[in-house]
Amino acid sequence: MKKHYQQGYILTIELILIITILIIGSIGGVVLVRDALIKRHQTKVDNQITVIDANNKPLGIAVSFDEHQAPLIFYTDRQVNATYRALIGIRDDRFTSREAVYYDAPNCQGNPCLKGLSDEASDSQGISNINNTGNVSYINALQQGPNYAIGQFGNSVIGQLLRSTAQACPANSGQILSRYVSQKVVTGSPCESFEIDKQPADSSCLVGVTALGNPLLGVSDQSLSQSCDSCQSGYESQGDILDLYLPQVEPLLNTALNALSLVGLSANVDVELGTICCPEGTRLEDDENIVETLVFTILKTTFELAGIDLINNLLITETLSLIGIEPGVTYCQTSINLVSAEQVINVTTGEPALSSLAPPFRVKLPAHSGQNSTTWIHTPPTGERK
Incomplete structure (x- = not known):
């Protein structure tokens, strides 16, 4: 008499029930994780400040704000051997920088020059005209790269991005006649006459x-x-x-x-x-x-x-x-030691950096709070930090 063995699985009601519960629970968990990720991303998008120009072209995400509450964004300079970042302030009509640009002719014309990295001793007056308030951008020194600043751009106040070079300034400190301080709050060009303090x-x-x-x-x-x-x-x-x-x-x-x-x-x-x-x-x-x-x-x-x-x-x-x-x-x-400056070029377009951006600049608001929205969304405080 031969024995016969049955192969395969015996599908019982209990096993079907267990599999059903596991599948439904997994699907529910994935949905909850998905919703949480979407909510987290949307919250992040709602809270971050993205700067755009008049043609809705994005400039970047604000990493901080200056003393005038202007958003600060990073411009990535890929033109030099290493990749450096210049911190630029964005106002509605212009670009700004902590560093000033010096010129050997009146009205911010002639050869542009910049101070050396982390130069605290020379020309220590900033926009407040108080000694030791400085116009020094330390992010440039921390990168151990070139110095960056916003300088004069034709007759416009929008400004252009300049980068220091290894060459000395064509003019000595006594021949510097004007200074472009882009952070000044003025009507028109922030160019000013310059004379070394003595x-x-x-x-x-x-x-x-x-x-x-x-x-x-x-x-x-x-x-x-x-x-x-x-x-x-x-x-x-x-x-x-x-x-x-x-x-x-x-x-x-x-x-x-x-x-x-x-x-x-x-x-x-x-x-x-x-x-x-x-x-x-x-x-x-x-x-x-x-x-x-x-x-x-x-x-x-x-x-x-x-x-x-x-x-x-x-x-x-x-x-x-x-x-x-x-x-x-x-x-x-x-004493003020200056080096020659050159215009930063966008390696992708071959044009001067920032030249394709058109003012007025503005921040991009979340979609649900746009100008066409007529609904007021009231969110009561919960006492919890989100």
């Missing part, structure tokens, strides 16, 4: 004077003043600049003293040069007339120690003018 140098340590006596008459030498050993607190010696020009200063000083002695105005003194001091963070103004200005400052200090007012003495000033020394002031100025 203040008179401290010459109290510059001259040591000894009145020469006459041994035959029994009159001994008398020290009227001695040069300081060091500058006062908060000031720095400019001895390196002074030493640089000493070979030109000393002959001109001797010529001036000899010229004054010919008209009977030179005091019988021995002049010893010390140092000139400037506030910390500034440098002695190094212009084309620095030698003549230094000599005038030395003479003015020397004659003051001898009790003579040089500036208001017409005979002295006329005598000095004959040898090319005019009244002047030695100034200390904030």
